[in-house]
């Protein structure tokens with residue numbers, strides 16, 4: 001069973017991984033040193049587990065491990081329990097999905113939450129399902145939102161002090177984003193907090209709303225007319241929990257529709273980071289990375305808590321690398337902007353950030369408004385592309401180097417606006433686009449970024465766009481995968497590549513590491529998919545020959561190598 005203490009100690013307990021992010025703060029850092037720069041070149045596969053089935057697509061799941069059992073999700077809302085020693089399947093659960101599911105960006109799932117004897121995950125038809133960890137049998141199932149309106153769930157839920165917290169997807173269909181808390185033992189709704197200004201939030205007692213508050217206080221002040229009613233802002237990547245401030249840290253996606261001329265104003269709380277009280281769902285602070293977004297710069301990217309010393313004082317900070325190309329360091333106690341800087345080579349749409357962290361727009365790079373006679377608005381070429389300087393794939397923070405390891409991409413896009421109107425369950429964009437690479441040799445760049453100075457300490461370029469999560473360890477290692485199929489290990493200080501292994505399909509999952517019987521293991525999902533092959537424009541051409549798949553790989557040192565170094 002997984003207890004609340006297990007969850008709260010996950011960042012330091014090396015024998016388990018029971019949170020998405022290797023710790024509730026999402027640092028993706030392991031204090032393990034058995035595997036290190038001296039021996040990682042000997043890392044070998046121990047077993048590989050195939051998810052089977054012709055329907056498998058993008059594999060973004062982060063494995064979880066507890067008491068020798070690994071839990072992963074497959075792209076089509078599936079869950080697998082696997083013996084961590086042998087790779088033997090213990091059970092499998094397949095959600096029965098309706099024909100009409102509408103995930104915007106491929107069939108994907110990013111993993112499960114564990115609590116007590118339950119394995120809980122969200123489905124592409126926007127349900128939460130709780131399974132018994134030993135049998136895989138359904139304990140409860142709950143509808144979070146209406147998939148026919150374009151809602152889905154792709155993120156891993158998280159458990160915070162006895163509450164199961166989830167976001168939703170659907171920003172490309174004009175849904176209203178929301179963050180919700182459930183009782184993990186029976187699926188009872190505890191609170192709901194819409195992420196678009198003007199909508200009511202509720203807390204529940206015995207199934208009845210006992211308190212209500214309008215998100216943002218004054219109703220819909222940063223939206224024209226009725227546009228807030230279909231405003232998007234989906235918190236589709238889930239979030240993290242910072243125990244030091246007792247705050248949930250979530251991001252919100254693009255405002256709907258993409259055509260910004262239809263919705264003058266800041267359009268709160270789209271493309272923002274939100275801090276919420278986990279007991280009530282109240283929004284404690286917000287920081288909007290792209291007010292009045294006109295480029296699909298969803299602000300969902302992970303906000304990672306970290307502390308650093310400055311002027312003899314400890315700063316409780318949080319960092320995020322946004323789709324819009326800027327890296328932000330915020331004060332996580334109140335959301336104040338500390339500093340921000342570009343982490344990609346080319347940003348055209350903004351000339352920089354002001355002293356509050358608000359972008360200084362260059363209006364030459366906002367696509368024009370369509371004419372009344374129906375002609376498309378003027379097209380612009382701008383960077384980054386809508387898939388972002390960085391997309392969903394989570395970065396890592398090393399407590400040893402003090403650096404963030406950021407999986408990023410260099411690309412731009414042609415974008416233009418069109419007229420559009422909301423229709424339930426239909427795409428609500430009002431824009432067209434073609435992504436184009438900025439360089440011949442590479443699109444992906446793994447970057448080591450110093451959050452105090454904005455310096456890029458090292459970079460590794462990759463031909464295809466990077467789309468997988470990053471892990472760093474006290475063994476001075478950084479792990480990540482690429483669409484070409486490799487799981488790779490780098491020296492955390494220098495960026496030198498020390499090891500790689502071809503997994504047979506693109507790696508867009510997030511690697512984990514843990515310890516069992518005195519040995520250190522590394523696991524990652526392999527299986528190419530996600531938004532790039534679907535929406536990548538001219539980039540999709542470069543990646544069209546990558547094979548799909550669905551395999552969970554586990555590695556360790558050969559026993560002799562592990563023994564000789566101890």
Ligand SMILES: O=C(O)c1cc(C(=O)O)c2c(n1)C(=O)C(=O)c1cc(C(=O)O)[nH]c1-2
Pocket residue numbers: 060104105106108153154155168169170171172234236253254296298386387391392529530531532
């Ligand atoms: O606004 C939304 O609700 C929403 C949801 C998702 C999703 O759930 O995966 C993506 C996006 N937007 C998105 O803009 C995007 O670029 C994207 C990439 C991916 C992926 O898994 O590769 N998902 C999503």
Ligand SMILES: [Ca+2]
Pocket residue numbers: 171172253254296298
């Ligand atoms: Ca989106």
